[in-house]
Amino acid sequence: MPVTKTALRGISLVCVTTPDQDKAVTFYESIGFEKRTDEPFGGGYRWIEMYPPEGETGIALAPPPEGSTFEPAQTGITLTTADVEAVHAEMVDKGVDVDAEVSRMGDPVPPMFWFRDPSGHSLMVVEQPE
Template identity: 30%
Template sequence: MRVTIISIPVRDQEKALQFYTEKLGFLKNKDQPLGGGNRWLTVVSKDDPDGLEILLEPAPNHFEPCKVFQDALQEAGVPYTQFDVDSVDAEYDRLTKLGVEFRVQPKVYDNTVKYAIFNDTCGNYIQLVENL
């Protein structure tokens, strides 16, 4: 058994695609219409294009429990998921210059990790993590 795809709920797939590709640097991988204006829309890391896919899932628009969960996480300031990076400081500087809004600036936790949390503009906080 292996993990090949994860999903991140987004409220606007096109806006999410632009953010995840233009700001975060992911590559569009799959884009297939599903009907009703929805798409099977995935992105992959430019550093590992054959690796894990992220599905930009429009569930909050069609499944109320997903929207409630997403709202609750954001209200509590809890990240939906995390992305590992080589340098949180470098990513923070790069993304800040691109206009990405951070909820938490880079911080060290327990001398083992550095992290920062940003808003993906699509209903989620995402945490960046660097192992120290």
């Protein structure tokens, strides 16, 4: 298929449902994210976008649809760092729900660990040397 001017170009946001947006914002800010958007929409809802300091792709923290049942998810979101051990230790110090230790499976899998946000969603941190 030929590439056209309307071809997909990248991922800008990943939407994560959260029943307590303020608590989620506080958490993501505590691990280094910055809030770039926080706007009301649709009769009482808020659209919130959080970004890592060096990233172009953000996490949108959206309320669950009205009448739906909220369930935490393994998001598939992978965050990168040059020093996975330091990030793990920092998260432990901050009381973040993280895996007990960094997983080291050997090449080609980089060192990594999982953590959970206040809504119970799982995200991964992997080491990606600069």
